[in-house]
Amino acid sequence: MDVFLTSPWIPAEWIRAHGLIPRGIWASESFHSGGSPLSAGVCAFAEAAVRFAETATDSVVIFSTACDQMRRGFDTAQLHGLERDFLFNLPATETLAAKQIYRAELERLGRFLLAIGGHAPAAATLRQELMQSNATRQRLLESATTTSPRGFAEAVSRFHWDGEYSPPPPDAQGNPVALALVGGPFLPPHWKLLDEIEAAGGRVVFNATKTGERSLSPSFDWAAGTNPFDALVRGYHDHMVDVFQRPNTRLYSWLKPRLAAREVRGIVLWLFTGCDLWRAEAHTLRKTFGLPVLQLEADEATGFSARDLTRIQAFVETLQ
Ligand code: SF4
Structure with missing residues (x-):
């Protein structure tokens, strides 16, 4: 299954080690196909990620908390019933606690990947x-x-x-x-x-x-x-x-x-x-x-x- 990443800080290597296929969402031909007019003030990248998630029903999209726009994009996708998608909490600081949060998020992502058909990574x-x-x-x-x-x-x-x-x-x-x-x-x-x-x-x-x-x-x-x-x-x-x-x-x-x-x-x-x-x-x-x-x-x-x-x-x- 394809797993589309909205940020380069979500490790593709981790997805691949679970036997799934990571894709930078921005590299997909259907990501930037235009379409519906933009809502005022909404970043087109975040909006395109939501549109993509709505149409790519045989794959999952990993959103990130890098900005409010992306967070809201994930909420919108959830409201539209796209519960298979995942919100990755990217810590904004460089502290030891932030690193522990990042580690815990990778573990949580790992459990999600298992639930959608991945295997435990060796x-x-x-x-x-x-x-x-x-x-x-x-x-x-x-x-x-x-x-x-x-x-x-x-x-x-x-x-x-x-x-x-x-x-x-x-x-x-x-x-x-x-x-x-x-x-x-x-x-x-x-x-x-x-x-x-x-x-x-x-x-x-x-x-x-x-x-x-x-x-x-x-x-x-x-x-x-x-x-x-x-x-x-x-x-x-x-x-x-x-x-x-x-x-x-x-x-x-x-x-x-x-x-x-x-x-x-x-x-x-x-x-x-x-x-x-x-x-x-x-x-x-x-x-x-x-x-x-x-x-x-x-x-x-x-x-x-x-x-x-x-x-x-x-x-x-x-x-x-
Ligand atoms: S608003 Fe968020 S998703 Fe859009 S370009 Fe800026 S950081 Fe990226």
């Missing part, structure tokens, strides 16, 4: 899953600076879809204006934005969106004999990099060396309309890194506007 299977995932994440991260922005986005998406590594083709870089793309989910219909940025003379050298390089942060290391479940808990909890964490200093500590190493000259802040978490970061990003920030809002999960293109062109032009 330690050797989980260890194998972690090792394979580690290797693939590493290869993807190494390719981030040598491949086209679009090729990289596609390769990361493929990884979240089936766990596979499809090497993105190497790409000549020239001397464009180096930009970082920072923010929430950046879905396949949005990838053409990367081409538009290149056409304008820029290049996204650092894709720090929720579905880009940031989603590859989990990392598993263990001394010989370490329980793989402990490695899983540590590998995710200690490497989660997201805007909902309080304080979200880990996000800024993670961004800082990468922005410097790639000589980024401007930040494109990518967010969904209704996402207060990312909108609130615009000022702090500017202040912390001393870089110009262009805020782009996706008001639906299916694309971006012509007006955004003009703003991108103007932004790149001012940095040239």
Whole structure:
């Protein structure tokens, strides 16, 4: 059975070790198919997750508590009778208690997976899953600076879809204006934005969106004999990099060396309309890194506007 994850911080390796198939919901072709008009103020990503859960009746969707919108999305799905779905409590702090909550949530998720037809995970299977995932994440991260922005986005998406590594083709870089793309989910219909940025003379050298390089942060290391479940808990909890964490200093500590190493000259802040978490970061990003920030809002999960293109062109032009 397919188990669709709404966050990269819900371990796909744990699902796979239970004999089920984890899928990043954002990588599904039917996730962003548009459809009903948006309710005012509702983030299109959260709304698309609810719509998806309503139609994918032969699979389950794991929502997360990363934000109020997603929580409400889960409540809505439950009201519509989708009781097979699951709400994963993602702790917002980095304390020891938070790690224990994360561990307990993984155990609770494990019981849910058993109830929907999964099998108890063998330690050797989980260890194998972690090792394979580690290797693939590493290869993807190494390719981030040598491949086209679009090729990289596609390769990361493929990884979240089936766990596979499809090497993105190497790409000549020239001397464009180096930009970082920072923010929430950046879905396949949005990838053409990367081409538009290149056409304008820029290049996204650092894709720090929720579905880009940031989603590859989990990392598993263990001394010989370490329980793989402990490695899983540590590998995710200690490497989660997201805007909902309080304080979200880990996000800024993670961004800082990468922005410097790639000589980024401007930040494109990518967010969904209704996402207060990312909108609130615009000022702090500017202040912390001393870089110009262009805020782009996706008001639906299916694309971006012509007006955004003009703003991108103007932004790149001012940095040239
Ligand atoms: S984009 Fe923002 S509002 Fe939407 S689900 Fe993600 S964190 Fe929540």
